[in-house]
Amino acid sequence: xxxxxxxxxxxxxxxxxxxxxxxxxxxxxxxxxxxxxxxxxxxxxxxxxxxxxxxxxxxxxxxxxxxxxxxxxxxxxxxxxxxxxxxxxxxxxxxxxxxxxxxxxxxxxxxxxxxxxxxxxxxxxxxxxxxxxxxxxxxxxxxxxxxxxxxxxxxxxxxxxxxxxxxxxxxxxxxxxxxxxxxxxxxxxxxxxxxxxxxxxxxxxxxxxxxxxxxxxxxxxxxxxxxxxxxxxxxxxxxxxxxxxxxxxxxxxxxxxxxxxxxxxxxxxxxxxxxxxxxxxxxxxxxxxxxxxxxxxxxxxxxxxxxxxxxxxxxxxxxxxxxxxxxxxxxxxxxxxxxxxxxxxxxxxxxxxxxxxxxxxxxxxxxxxxxxxxxxxxxxxxxxxxxxxxxxxxxxxxxxxxxxxxxxxxxxxxxxxxxxxxxxxxxx
Numbered sequence: 001x002x003x004x005x006x007x008x009x010x011x012x013x014x015x016x017x018x019x020x021x022x023x024x025x026x027x028x029x030x031x032x033x034x035x036x037x038x039x040x041x042x043x044x045x046x047x048x049x050x051x052x053x054x055x056x057x058x059x060x061x062x063x064x065x066x067x068x069x070x071x072x073x074x075x076x077x078x079x080x081x082x083x084x085x086x087x088x089x090x091x092x093x094x095x096x097x098x099x100x101x102x103x104x105x106x107x108x109x110x111x112x113x114x115x116x117x118x119x120x121x122x123x124x125x126x127x128x129x130x131x132x133x134x135x136x137x138x139x140x141x142x143x144x145x146x147x148x149x150x151x152x153x154x155x156x157x158x159x160x161x162x163x164x165x166x167x168x169x170x171x172x173x174x175x176x177x178x179x180x181x182x183x184x185x186x187x188x189x190x191x192x193x194x195x196x197x198x199x200x201x202x203x204x205x206x207x208x209x210x211x212x213x214x215x216x217x218x219x220x221x222x223x224x225x226x227x228x229x230x231x232x233x234x235x236x237x238x239x240x241x242x243x244x245x246x247x248x249x250x251x252x253x254x255x256x257x258x259x260x261x262x263x264x265x266x267x268x269x270x271x272x273x274x275x276x277x278x279x280x281x282x283x284x285x286x287x288x289x290x291x292x293x294x295x296x297x298x299x300x301x302x303x304x305x306x307x308x309x310x311x312x313x314x315x316x317x318x319x320x321x322x323x324x325x326x327x328x329x330x331x332x333x334x335x336x337x338x339x340x341x342x343x344x345x346x347x348x349x350x351x352x353x354x355x356x357x358x359x360x361x362x363x364x365x366x367x368x369x370x371x372x373x374x375x376x377x378x379x380x381x382x383x384x385x386x387x388x389x390x391x392x393x394x395x396x397x398x399x400x401x402x403x404x405x406x407x408x409x410x411x412x413x414x415x416x417x418x419x420x421x422x423x424x425x426x427x428x
Contacts, residue, residue, distance in 0.1 A: 002027070002045050008081040008088065012040060018043065019140060021352050024154070028093060038076070041089040048085030057087045071121035073153040089412070091153065099150060099208070100139035101360060104215025108240045110148075115209050115247070116269035117150035118142055122205065123262035125152075126198045135196050135202035138184040139211055176303060177367060183217040187224035187254055188394070191403075197393045199256035202265070206251025213238045218252060227254050243274040250274070257390035257413075264386070309360050316357035317371060323350040324374070324428050331425040343384035343421070374428060381424050388417050405426070 002025065006014045008188075011032045018026040018039065025045040031038050042055065043049070061078045068074060075089040099114060106114065109246050118137065125132040132153065139153045186203030189196060203224060210218045218234055219226045227233070233252050236245050253259045260268070268274055323346055330343075354371050391414045398407035 002042065008040065008042075008084070008086065012038070012090070014040070031090075037093045039091040039093045041075075043087050043092055045086065049087060050085070054085065054087050055079055061087075061089075062069070062156050067125070067132075069124040071117045071151050072124065073151045073301050074216055076219070094143045094145055094151075096144040096146070096148075098140045099142040099144060099212060102140055102144075103211050104213075106212045108244060110378070111209060111213055111244060112269050112272055113148070114142070114150050114212060115205065115265060118152060118205055118208070119262045119265035119269065121152040122201050123266055126201070126262050131198075133196050133198060134204075135208050136181055136184070137208060138181050139208050140181075142208065182223040182225070183211075183219065183221055185223040185225075186252075186256070187228035188256055190223070190225045190228050191406075197256055197390065197397055198261075199259045199390050202251050202259040202262065203253075203256075205262075205265070206248050206259075209248050210236065210252070212242060213248075224254075227252075237374070241272070243268075243272060246274040256394055257387035257417075259390070261386055311369075313357050313360040314354050316360065320350040320353035320357070320371075320374075323347070323353070324378075327425055328428060331422045343425075346383055347382055347385075347425075351375055351378050351382070377424065377428050381421055381428075384417060384421050384424070388414065388421065391417065 002014060004014055004016060008014070008029070013032065015030060015037070018028055018075045020026050020042075024041060024043045027040045027042060029038055029040045029406040030036075049057065058078070058080075065075070065078070073091055075091050077090050078087070079090060080087045102110075122134065122137070125134060136154060137152070141152065143151045143153055145151060184204040186200050191202060192229075203211075207217045207223070214236060217223070219231065231387055236248065247260070247265065250258070250260050262422070293392070327343065327346055327350075327394040354375050357371060358368065391410055395407050395410045395414065398404075399412065410423075
């Protein structure tokens with residue numbers, strides 16, 4: 001049992017406990033070498049780990065030590081107190097503590113900032129080559145720096161390592177502690193062999209945002225278990241915009257594939273609008289088009305500039321047309337379209353070309369209307385591709401957990417969504 005004034009690794013004197021449980025605890029400590037206060041994230045604090053557990057921890061931590069993002073708390077180093085067999089991370093200490101301290105007290109602007117910062121960190125983790133799922137996003141694991149920005153902590157611990165530490169905790173202390181915190185766990189996490197996916201972090205972010213604005217998680221102590229049983233998301237009564245409210249509701253969607261990606265949340269927060277990134281881009285280019293048109297009317301545009309603008313409009317549209325034509329031919333020839341992993345990438349390029357063409361504009365209103373309709377259609381396809389990826393992510397983890405019957409159900413959903421995407425592309 002750790003106590004105040006205990007010394008770890010001959011230099012870290014514990015000052016006071018900041019939080020934690022059987023799985024881990026966080027302590028404020030004094031580093032006698034650097035003479036700075038630091039935070040120590042100590043794993044298996046009630047019993048320590050055996051040699052195998054410590055070695056597994058060392059390997060896992062080595063895989064994520066190079067992570068570097070402005071919204072992620074990067075540990076100074078990893079150490080092991082050999083006297084107590086305790087692995088721990090040395091982290092910077094933030095005097096303002098965690099986001100939990102402001103639960104129920106944040107303004108709308110602060111909540112937009114919270115979601116922006118946390119989603120930015122998650123977007124980095126989710127798109128990292130090592131594909132890291134945090135698994136325990138909650139206000140207590142989001143720290144507040146001196147500039148009132150939010151930083152994710154306690155990341156990079158894999159399912160395998162959780163299992164290793166949990167097994168050791170059971171054998172040494174007879175205690176059991178699951179992966180994650182129940183009030184912030186989505187419905188997919190409540191099964192005999194829960195399979196966290198990228199979208200699980202999004203549900204946790206939604207639950208955290210819900211708590212910051214209302215003062216408690218959406219399903220209190222039961223988490224997504226109640227949602228799995230049919231409960232609806234409790235309404236947010238706080239006075240916030242419909243965009244922010246709907247974004248939180250979307251994060252808390254029961255189905256993983258209906259939740260926005262971390263990247264989409266970032267864009268929503270930047271513009272404070274609950275719309276996808278690509279629809280935001282379209283709105284922006286429309287505004288730019290209006291600005292260019294007004295500028296042209298004010299200063300006048302001679303014939304040469306007009307001709308160049310029309311030529312550029314036609315050139316950009318042609319580039320987009322070529323991409324769409326290729327994808328339509330692929331859609332007609334492939335039995336299971338989604339096996340082509342570049343669909344969303346290619347269509348996103350086409351959206352960019354058409355969107356740029358709209359900033360150039362054209363005198364032909366029919367051309368502009370056609371391009372806007374095509375962009376809208378491709379946005380729907382891109383959203384479906386994002387949903388498809390969430391389903392694929394879920395299937396892969398279900399298979400790893402040997403939950404084959406459930407995986408088969410998701411495969412049927414994947415096939416149907418694939419067919420829908422194929423038809424939408426052909427109709428472009």
